[in-house]
Amino acid sequence: MSWFLNKKVWVTGASSGIGKALAQELAQQGASLVLSSRRQDVLEQLKSTLNNPEQHMVVPLDLERYDALAEIVNKTLPATGQIDILINNGGISQRELAMDTNIEVDRKLMDINYFGTIAMCKAILPDMIKRRSGSIVCVSSVAGIMGTQLRTGYSGSKFAVHGYMEGLRAELHQHGIQVLVAAPGYVNTDVALNAMNGNGQAAMLKDQNNLDGISPKECALSLMQAIERGKHEVIIGKGVSRIAPWIKRLSPALTRHIQRKYTDG
Ligand SMILES: NC(=O)c1ccc[n+]([C@@H]2O[C@H](COP(=O)([O-])OP(=O)(O)OC[C@H]3O[C@@H](n4cnc5c(N)ncnc54)[C@H](OP(=O)(O)O)[C@@H]3O)[C@@H](O)[C@H]2O)c1
Known part of the structure; x- marks a missing residue:
């Protein structure tokens, strides 16, 4: 029997890539889902293909409009009863x-990667604290541990998530709530197509590193394993992007060399 059976899980960024794979794998293992992102039609279509579609809800939201998230969560919670796991996955790159x-x-x-994430946490946490149970999960990035060329603003937003969650984890320990930050390396999704260029338009790039990365399904399954095992941090991926955070701990000089070398995009 899966650990996720009958768990209520809210996944942001569920319309594509890692979030979509999470929705598929979680539904397969018996979880009831709240599926969120901006594109309601895509989420409805996804829901109709999931295991037990009637068990899941679509709640469209825009993380950039983080002021509106508390009201959306407060309207949704009575229908779900509770949320056991919040997966803050929605995000955009550069x-x-x-x-x-x-x-x-x-x-x-x-706004999207940092404030949208913490606004979702602030809205859902009071109920988790009352129940003394729950998991807050954030999909950050290896770029949130190691600054990366062409992604300075993206790296900054993901570094901010790591710092916030480190403090939040300490505050929530007494309430029995897990705070897990996942740092994937390259995953084969549309992240580079959707990433913003300097004017805020979709970069529409086919990034070979992403194409050569792990599949969204592999990423989703590794993340689910880390949730189930009660982990605090997990690095997910293969190749250089997986070992880079370890190299950073061992050798700052080698890290700077790698950072200068990686100009992909
Ligand atoms: N792929 C990688 O190599 C990689 C590596 C490390 C970390 N990550 C992280 O993984 C997460 C998922 O990315 P992905 O690779 O699966 O990319 P993706 O295929 O582009 O998916 C991004 C998801 O975020 C949602 N989203 C974007 N802006 C949003 C907004 N303003 N409000 C609500 N939802 C929004 C999108 O849905 P809508 O368009 O429907 O709103 C979509 O579902 C991101 O946080 C990303 O930073 C990815």
Whole structure:
């Protein structure tokens, strides 16, 4: 019997890539899902293909409009009863040099990847704290551990998630709530197509590193294993992107060399 059977899981960014794979695998293992992102039609279509579609709900939301998230969560919770696991997966990347990136793009990266994430946590946590149970999960990135060229604003937004969650984990320990930050390396999704260029338009890049990365399903299954095992942090991936965080701990000089070498995008 799966550990996820009958768990209520809210997945943001469920319309594509890692979030979609999470939805498929979680539903397969008997979880009831709240599926969120901006594109309601895509989420409805996904829901209809999942195991036990009647068990799942579609709740469209825009993480950039983080002021509206508390109301959306408060309207949804009575229908779900509770949320056992919140997976903050929705996000957007960047492919542009820092000096060619409009500061509004840097702000948008922070709004979606950081403020959208913490607003979801603030809205869902009171119920978890009352029940003394739950898991807060964030899909960060290896770029949130190691600054990466062409993704300065993206790296900044994901580093911020790591710092926030480290403090939140300490605060929530007494309430029995897990805080897990996952740092995937390259995963074969549309992340580079959807990433913003310096003007905030979709970069529409086919990034070979992503194409050569692990599948969204592999990423989803590794993340689910880390949730089940009660982990605090997990690095997911293969090749350089998997070992880079370890290299950073061991050798800052080698890390700077790798950072200068990786100019892909
Ligand atoms: N792929 C990788 O190599 C990789 C590596 C490390 C970390 N990550 C992280 O993994 C997460 C998922 O990315 P992915 O690779 O699966 O990319 P993706 O295929 O582009 O999916 C991104 C998801 O985020 C949602 N999203 C984007 N902006 C949003 C907004 N303003 N409000 C609500 N939802 C929004 C999108 O849905 P809508 O368009 O329907 O809103 C989509 O479901 C991201 O946080 C990303 O930073 C990815």
